[in-house]
Amino acid sequence: MKALKSLLLIVGFFITTQAKAGFITINETQLDAIFSQPSFGSRPIDIRIGETTELVLPNLLDITTNAEVNELFSMHVGFFNIVNFYFIDTISACGSTINSGIVGCGQTPGNNFVVESGYASGSNGSELLAHELAHNLGLHHNSGNTLMDPRINGFTTLTEQEANSIHSSSLVQDNGLDYWININPVLVVASASIPLPVPEPSTLMLFLLSFGFIFKNAINRK
Ligand SMILES: [Zn+2]
Structure with a gap:
């Protein structure tokens, strides 16, 4: 009986310390700068970060298959022209590619992309988010x-060609004077921090089947 109790305590402790969650890091100023660089000419794009949604999806905190990528993206929150940035723990699959070096995966084109929270919080975080967003905007x-x-x-x-291509995306909104893209972050957690209604999955973008991804390892160029 005593041994069983100890075992239960150990298991309880293990579960407690293993509770996981993504975390959100977005540098809106750096993203604005990337989508307003000189190649955009007189049409800079403002990146607008909106409301965060928390999704309790313990099985999708560590993505290892493309089926899980699709499952996550089927949770899309909001209208079709709002991009969802999903923050999880780890990802090692994107489309047909399986590789532990993958740190982000985005639909090309589409309105969903997912990144590793730890990598997004690092010094190349904005580069990662901008790369995946550019996939959503149609870039290969x-x-x-x-x-x-x-x-x-x-x-x-x-x-300039890429900037023009981005402007043809339906995700870029304008009022004839200013251009912007609306983005809502999605935080993936193992258990709810606050009670939230369960969102209805959007079927609007389910037809988007192609993916782009990015690796964390830099290439040495000569
Ligand atoms: Zn990519």
Whole structure:
């Protein structure tokens, strides 16, 4: 009986210390700068971060299959022209690619992307968020010293062609004078911190099947 109690205590302690949750880090100023760089000319885009939603999805804190990526994206919160940034613990799958070096995955095009919270909070966090957002805006990979290189490389450059392509995305809104993109962060947790209504999954974007991803390892270029 005593041994069983100890075991239960140990199990209880293990579960308590294993409670996990993503966390949100978004540097709106840095994102604004990336989407207002010179290649955007007279049409800079303002990144507008809206309300955060918390989703209790303990099975999706560590994503290892593309089915789980799709399951997460099916939770889309809000209208189709609001991008959801999902923050989880780890991701190692995106589309047909399985690799532990993956730190983010975004629909291309689409309105959902997911990142590792720990990586998003690091010094290349804005580069990661901007890269995945650019996938949502329709951009594919473009190897080199650019934002759309498939690896985090310290560069956030977008070409004029890419800037024009971004402007053709339905995610970019305007009033004839200003341009902006609305983004709502989604925090994925193992258990609720506050009671929230369960959101209804959006079916609007389920037809979007292609994905872009980014690796954390930088390439050494000669
Ligand atoms: Zn990518």
